[in-house]
Amino acid sequence: MMYLDAFVHSPFxxxxxxxxxxxxxxxxxxxxxxxxxxxxxxxxxFAGHILTDVGATGAxxxxxxxxxxxxxxxxxxxxxxxxxxxxGKRTRGRDTATGLVLSFFMGLGALFLFLDTRxxxxxxxxxxxxxxxxxxxxxxxxxxxxxxxxxxxxxxxxIYRPLLICSIDAEWAQARGIPVRWxxxxxxxxxxxxxxxxxxxxxxxxxxAFLMGPAAAGVRIAHRIGxxxxxxxxxxxxxxxxxxxxxxxxxxxxPAGRGYPCSFLIxxxxxxxxxxxxxxxxxxxxxxxxxxxxxx
Amino acid sequence: MLDVRDVHVHLAERLVLAGVQFQxxxxxxxxxIGPNGAGKTTLLKTILGLVTPDLGQVLVDNRxxxxxxxxxxxxxxxxxxxxxxxLRGRDFVALGLDGVRWGVPLPRRSRRERVERALGSVxxxxxxxxxxxxxxxxxxxxxxxxxxLVGEPRLLLVDEPLSNLDIRNAHEVVRLxxxxxxxxxxxxxxxxxxxxxxxxxxxxxxxxxxxxxxAGRTDEVMTSESLSxxxxxxxxxxxxxxxxxxxxxPDMHLVPPEAADHAGLGEWEATTP
Amino acid sequence: MHMMGVLDTLxxxxxxxxxxxxxxxxxxxxxxTIVALTATLVGYFVVLRGVAFMxxxxxxxxxxxxxxxxxxxxxxxxxxxxxxxLGGLVMSTLSRRGRRDVVTALTLVLALGAGELFLxxxxxxxxxxxxxxxxxxxxxxxxxxxxxxxxGLVTTGLWMILYRPLLFVxxxxxxxxxxxxxxxxxxxxxxxxxxxxxxxxxxVVGALLGFSLLIGPVATASLVTRRGVHTLLLAGAxxxxxxxxxxxxxxDSGWPVGFxxxxxxxxxxxxxxxxxxxxTRRALAI
Ligand SMILES: Nc1ncnc2c1ncn2[C@@H]1O[C@H](COP(=O)(O)OP(=O)(O)OP(=O)(O)O)[C@@H](O)[C@H]1O
Ligand SMILES: [Mg+2]
Numbered sequence: 001m002m003y004l005d006a007f008v009h010s011p012f013x014x015x016x017x018x019x020x021x022x023x024x025x026x027x028x029x030x031x032x033x034x035x036x037x038x039x040x041x042x043x044x045x046f047a048g049h050i051l052t053d054v055g056a057t058g059a060x061x062x063x064x065x066x067x068x069x070x071x072x073x074x075x076x077x078x079x080x081x082x083x084x085x086x087x088g089k090r091t092r093g094r095d096t097a098t099g100l101v102l103s104f105f106m107g108l109g110a111l112f113l114f115l116d117t118r119x120x121x122x123x124x125x126x127x128x129x130x131x132x133x134x135x136x137x138x139x140x141x142x143x144x145x146x147x148x149x150x151x152x153x154x155x156x157x158x159i160y161r162p163l164l165i166c167s168i169d170a171e172w173a174q175a176r177g178i179p180v181r182w183x184x185x186x187x188x189x190x191x192x193x194x195x196x197x198x199x200x201x202x203x204x205x206x207x208x209a210f211l212m213g214p215a216a217a218g219v220r221i222a223h224r225i226g227x228x229x230x231x232x233x234x235x236x237x238x239x240x241x242x243x244x245x246x247x248x249x250x251x252x253x254x255p256a257g258r259g260y261p262c263s264f265l266i267x268x269x270x271x272x273x274x275x276x277x278x279x280x281x282x283x284x285x286x287x288x289x290x291x292x293x294x295x296x
Numbered sequence: 297m298l299d300v301r302d303v304h305v306h307l308a309e310r311l312v313l314a315g316v317q318f319q320x321x322x323x324x325x326x327x328x329i330g331p332n333g334a335g336k337t338t339l340l341k342t343i344l345g346l347v348t349p350d351l352g353q354v355l356v357d358n359r360x361x362x363x364x365x366x367x368x369x370x371x372x373x374x375x376x377x378x379x380x381x382x383l384r385g386r387d388f389v390a391l392g393l394d395g396v397r398w399g400v401p402l403p404r405r406s407r408r409e410r411v412e413r414a415l416g417s418v419x420x421x422x423x424x425x426x427x428x429x430x431x432x433x434x435x436x437x438x439x440x441x442x443x444x445l446v447g448e449p450r451l452l453l454v455d456e457p458l459s460n461l462d463i464r465n466a467h468e469v470v471r472l473x474x475x476x477x478x479x480x481x482x483x484x485x486x487x488x489x490x491x492x493x494x495x496x497x498x499x500x501x502x503x504x505x506x507x508x509x510x511a512g513r514t515d516e517v518m519t520s521e522s523l524s525x526x527x528x529x530x531x532x533x534x535x536x537x538x539x540x541x542x543x544x545x546p547d548m549h550l551v552p553p554e555a556a557d558h559a560g561l562g563e564w565e566a567t568t569p
Numbered sequence: 570m571h572m573m574g575v576l577d578t579l580x581x582x583x584x585x586x587x588x589x590x591x592x593x594x595x596x597x598x599x600x601x602t603i604v605a606l607t608a609t610l611v612g613y614f615v616v617l618r619g620v621a622f623m624x625x626x627x628x629x630x631x632x633x634x635x636x637x638x639x640x641x642x643x644x645x646x647x648x649x650x651x652x653x654x655l656g657g658l659v660m661s662t663l664s665r666r667g668r669r670d671v672v673t674a675l676t677l678v679l680a681l682g683a684g685e686l687f688l689x690x691x692x693x694x695x696x697x698x699x700x701x702x703x704x705x706x707x708x709x710x711x712x713x714x715x716x717x718x719x720x721g722l723v724t725t726g727l728w729m730i731l732y733r734p735l736l737f738v739x740x741x742x743x744x745x746x747x748x749x750x751x752x753x754x755x756x757x758x759x760x761x762x763x764x765x766x767x768x769x770x771x772x773v774v775g776a777l778l779g780f781s782l783l784i785g786p787v788a789t790a791s792l793v794t795r796r797g798v799h800t801l802l803l804a805g806a807x808x809x810x811x812x813x814x815x816x817x818x819x820x821d822s823g824w825p826v827g828f829x830x831x832x833x834x835x836x837x838x839x840x841x842x843x844x845x846x847x848x849t850r851r852a853l854a855i
Contacts, residue, residue: 003599045670046622049677053777096788099621100838103781109833110703110777116823117699127701131685206685209678216671261689267682271675278667297741344747364749381617382800383740395737396748399728419580427739427795443744 014247020243021134023142026195027149027278028201029210035194036215037229038187041167046095047084048211049293051195054080056204057109059129062081063116064215067130070141073196079193080105085185092100095158132203134244146198152193159186164225196277202263209263210236213270217277239269246259297322297483298343298451302352305338307486311507312338315352318511320485322450325477327494330504339504340453343485344370354449364396369449371440373456373487381429388428389414392443398421414446415439431500437469445476452476455487458493466493471496473475478495492520492539500504518542533554587623596709597773597816602771603721604810605782610728612787614759615677615803618739622670622759623660625780626677628767632701632776633684638693646716649768656680665753668675704775704827717769724765731758736797741756774812778827782808785834791839807837 039048045096052254059069116125127133156163162183166173174180198210218232243266250260253270298320305313310315321327330336341347343354345363354361356368369392382457390411401407415424418438423431428439437460454473458466474497477484491501491514501518501535502511503526510517510526510563512527517523520533531544575622584782605793629652632833656676663672677698678755738745738755790804816828 040668040671043668043670045674046625049622049625049674088743096616096619096784099625100781100785100835101624101790103778103785104835105829106837107781107828109843110775110825110831111828112826113699115702126690126702130702131688203685205681206678208674209682212671212674213678216667216675220667259689261682261685264682264686264689267678271679274675345748366748368747370744370747372747374745375741377740379620379741380791380795382613382795382797383736384796387797388740389735391737391741392744392748395733395741395745396750397733398730399730429795442739443741447748474753558687 009175011037012245015248016139017135018244018248020139021247021262022241024134024145025203025240025244025262026237027146028197029194029214029240030233031149031190031231032068032081032194032198032207032210033214033218033236034046034153034229035190036168036211036213037218037225037232038156038163038221038234039191040215041212041225044191045208045212046099046196048191049208050099051080052199052204052207052211053076053109054102054105055196055199055283056129057112058115059107059199059204060125061111062254063125063129064112064119064193068138068141070138070196071199073199076105077196077199078189079190081188085188128203130203130205131261132199132201132206134201135247141200145200148193149197152190154188155190163187172213199269202266206263206267209267209270214239217270217274220274220277220281221268233269237271239273241264242266242269243261297324297359298485299355300339300343300352303339303342303349303354304351305335305342305347306350310509313342313349314505314507316507318509319354319481320451320500322483323477323481324499325474325484325497326486326500326502327491327498327501328485328504329489329491330478331489332377334504335507336504337356340370340485340487341453342369343453364502366447368449369384369444369447369452369455371444371452371454373435373441373459375436377429377436379413379429381427383428385420385424385426385431386411386415388439389424389442390447410446414442417445417476418442423530434462434465437461441469441473449482451483451485454484456489457486458490460489463493470494495538495540514540531540571606577667577693582611592711593707593709594816594820596711596714598813599714600709600717600769600773601812601816602723602772602809603717604766605786607721607724607728608766608770608779608782609786609801609805610788611726611762612785612804613625613797614735614739615763616787616791618759620763621780621784622673623657624763624783626660626673626778627653627656627763628771628779629677629773630680631682631764631767631779635701635771636684636691640687645772646768650769652680653767654761657764658757661760667787682745688745700775701771701777702776702777703825703828704724704771704773705825709772711780713772717772720765724762724769727758727762727765731755731762735759771842773826774815774830775825779829781831781834782812784837785831786811789834789838792838792841792845807834811837813837 007239012253020216039045045261055073056079058072060075061076062069062072083102084098113126152280161175162178165176165178166180166183170180189295195207195211198208203205214230214232214236218230223233226236243262246258247262248263250265253260300316300318303313304311316339320412327432328339329389342349344363345361347497354367373450379484390401390407392414393407393410397561398557415421418441420435422441425434428436431439441454441457446553452473457469459557460470470493473484473486476482486494495514498514500512502509503523504524506528508526510522520531520534523542524530529544531542534541534543573689612624615621617834631649634650634652635645636647636648637652638645660673660676663676706734734750735755737748738750738752766783768777769783774782786804786808787800788802789807794800794803810831811833814833818824818829819826
């Protein structure tokens with residue numbers, strides 16, 4: 001009871017930074033979790049990773065021109081998404097050529113970051129682009145971020161069924177008269193927004209955690225897509241809140257009392273969730289096998 | 297040469313093979329026939345030591361099998377190669393010779409000649425230097441056979457070599473394998489859906505259905521009584537104009553005759569009862 | 570007179586003063602050469618096996634290793650070796666259970682998160698992170714050259730040992746298994762091979778750009794030739810050209826070497842791609 005009291009009255013809830021952090025991570029987490037299930041189904045996690053790497057280039061450029069980094073993430077992400085869509089095939093882990101062409105953007109990002117450090121004379125830009133900084137994010141971005149996330153969820157809901165069919169078997173979808181091209185384009189849009197939102201929240205390097213972690217866990221536990229999406233979103237929210245809370249608490253932690261990075265905490269929680277999901281799935285299969293044996 | 301004794305195999309809680317039994321002698325050309333999902337590929341994998349039987353055993357030269365026996369050559373059912381695999385047909389075949397060994401291969405005369413001979417024996421010399429990823433299904437099939445032959449096995453397991461080939465090439469491959477069995481005294485176990493292209497060449501048939509097998513000369517196995525016993529319900533074997541047609545087997549109602557003809561399937565699966 | 574001026578400028582540009590007399594530039598060139606050659610060897614299998622994502626991830630994991638080594642005050646090589654080899658093994662082990670790309674992605678973020686933590690704890694913000702991610706040529710010391718050479722030799726030796734069975738199991742898996750090739754062992758050894766290359770690339774061209782060195786030259790070469798040996802030779806030449814030129818340009822401009830290396834490698838790919846396209850067009854027109 002005492003703990004609960006202390007929890008409710010903790011200064012945690014009175015800090016506007018904390019609220020911003022919670023909003024940012026939650027909205028990025030939920031949208032990534034939902035879109036992520038389709039990414040797992042389509043085997044496109046490499047593409048997701050590329051999107052955020054290219055987004056990081058945009059963010060580094062935006063610092064150079066003193067624009068809000070979210071616009072940099074989003075504009076370059078859209079560019080990369082359009083490029084991948086134009087190539088006309090799904091970018092998978094196998095895809096050397098696409099990876100190579102897009103690694104060009106990473107080289108460019110290196111240059112921008114280099115110039116950033118020259119201009120601003122501090123190297124904090126590197127850290128905030130690559131690893132994120134939810135507590136010091138520009139509050140003006142928060143409404144935009146929440147708005148785009150909500151819009152993306154609506155888009156995914158609207159194309160849910162055709163998207164599912166396209167993700168499972170594109171040729172069959174075409175034969176059934178589904179506008180595969182359009183569905184692909186809309187999904188790519190959702191994909192970009194999810195990837196870049198989570199890149200802003202987690203940093204470009206760690207955004208893949210939000211994109212893949214909850215979804216992979218959800219797909220492992222659930223046998224139906226709807227359930228997988230629900231579980232995935234739930235896991236993402238859990239990780240976001242727990243991560244922000246721990247990051248806030250970590251200012252008193254050893255060794256230095258400098259605070260543990262929030263995105264690191266969230267990424268690790270997500271990984272644990274994934275491992276836990278694997279164990280749960282195996283355990284359930286085991287139970288089922290025992291049950292089956294008893295019946296026969 | 298090969299002795300399969302009462303083999304039972306479970307795959308993921310399903311009994312796929314339930315008492316398969318037959319023998320093959322050196323130089324015999326044997327067809328392994330059965331409908332889709334009968335367990336033909338599983339049986340080959342068991343002989344190769346890739347699947348361990350739950351019950352029964354497989355002997356090669358009177359000794360229990362072990363994985364990686366060089367006396368057994370294998371041509372798998374499906375291959376997938378990226379179109380831009382940086383490998384010539386020749387290199388692909390050479391892997392069958394010593395691909396298992398560690399280290400970089402040294403270019404030796406004897407090695408080159410053996411690869412050349414294997415390529416020649418399947419008439420694949422014309423495209424031996426083409427990139428493998430670009431070959432047609434039939435061409436790749438021949439290279440796979442060459443890859444298995446180059447290790448000079450005494451038992452060759454071939455999984456559905458005819459499904460990729462047109463009728464003329466199917467006859468050609470059957471003739472080729474038949475000749476190899478004769479000239480080298482090699483035992484061949486060839487998997488097929490359709491018996492008819494093989495009829496003239498086969499020494500023996502192993503018929504697989506419902507996890508069990510029936511083995512013997514073609515005219516012994518392909519009779520209404522023995523197949524009915526195997527399936528557990530009455531089927532009829534008919535002979536018309538030198539072809540054998542099984543009426544009443546499984547997956548028959550799925551394929552209308554004209555579609556089956558179109559897909560090049562044998563009459564055997566196409567005939568409706 | 571005019572001619573002399575042009576030559577002088579060219580000379581100054583190609584051989585800027587100090588390029589050949591500065592010790593660290595010699596170090597950078599030696600390391601760059603070793604890295605480019607071994608990256609080509611391993612890249613051949615990376616492209617053949619289609620594990621671009623893994624090749625993209627392992628160098629980033631190496632970055633976390635160096636960051637950790639800085640915090641614990643052990644030599645960076647130790648951190649690199651530990652993280653890259655462990656990361657590779659975790660990927661190849663876990664991906665037997667789950668989907669490969671998902672496992673790769675999650676292992677990657679786990680390591681990167683650790684890297685971020687190390688950077689925070691070690692207060693090694695900014696400059697260090699930047700150098701690790703994008704490479705630097707100024708800092709390569711004599712002992713580091715020795716280390717790169719040693720790792721390069723080990724990598725090449727391992728590559729030669731693995732060559733045949735790895736090729737067999739990659740292009741004809743079922744046959745290879747039937748002939749007794751041990752797939753699991755090979756998977757793990759291959760992961761170690763990629764990890765070792767990343768140990769070399771991270772200090773020179775940086776964690777983010779080692780990837781392009783690994784797959785770029787091989788991808789370019791396999792556009793024009795389909796023979797293993799030719800692919801390797803051509804890719805080696807392309808990789809060397811890229812890294813040498815990148816080092817020169819980085820010295821000239823003071824900009825990050827990784828940027829130049831990536832750009833050159835991608836340009837090589839584009840040029841060859843377009844060249845091939847034009848050639849087939851011509852052939853069709855005739
Ligand atoms: N790894 C596996 N796990 C579970 N079941 C399997 C596995 N491999 C095969 N099976 C099942 O075992 C049965 C036999 O498969 P097999 O591949 O041996 O059939 P087949 O006779 O070769 O069929 P086809 O003519 O289609 O090639 C099938 O029902 C298949 O679903
Ligand atoms: Mg089969």
